[in-house]
Amino acid sequence: xxxxxxxxxxxxxxxxxxxxxxxxxxxxxxxxxxxxxxxxxxxxxxxxxxxxxxxxxxxxxxxxxxxxxxxxxxxxxxxxxxxxxxxxxxxxxxxxxxxxxxxxxxxxxxxxxxxxxxxxxxxxxxxxxxxxxx
Numbered sequence: 195x196x197x198x199x200x201x202x203x204x205x206x207x208x209x210x211x212x213x214x215x216x217x218x219x220x221x222x223x224x225x226x227x228x229x230x231x232x233x234x235x236x237x238x239x240x241x242x243x244x245x246x247x248x249x250x251x252x253x254x255x256x257x258x259x260x261x262x263x264x265x266x267x268x269x270x271x272x273x274x275x276x277x278x279x280x281x282x283x284x285x286x287x288x289x290x291x292x293x294x295x296x297x298x299x300x301x302x303x304x305x306x307x308x309x310x311x312x313x314x315x316x317x318x319x320x321x322x323x324x325x326x327x328x
Contacts, residue, residue, distance in 0.1 A: 218276075218280075221276065222272075222276060222277065224229070225272055225275045225276055225279075228271060228275075229268050229271050229272050229275070232273055233268065234268055248262075248263040248267065249261060249262045249263060249264060249265040250263070256272065
């Protein structure tokens with residue numbers, strides 16, 4: 195049972211996945227900080243002088259009825275930034291590497307079949323017999 199667990203953990207793709215999760219988490223924190231501290235103030239500018247930015251309170255007596263459009267916009271921006279970085283920093287380079295590997299594996303000229311080799315040997319033997327017999 196422990197050997198199976200060790201084999202599972204030592205697989206390359208499991209280790210790669212663990213590294214990707216850790217890096218993704220750290221990168222998400224960076225993107226969240228950038229969006230929260232740089233982009234949210236810009237979004238709030240369009241909300242006017244209201245301290246809530248692009249939020250609307252549906253019922254003035256109930257604070258739970260606030261619709262935070264700015265938070266949704268922030269989440270969408272976070273997603274787009276993370277998706278763009280993952281695509282351009284990971285997916286695109288991996289695709290390029292895979293294409294290069296495929297080019298190196300492309301089949302060259304095909305090898306002759308057994309029948310073709312035997313026919314060539316037969317013809318060469320006939321040619322040699324003809325020279326020695328004359």
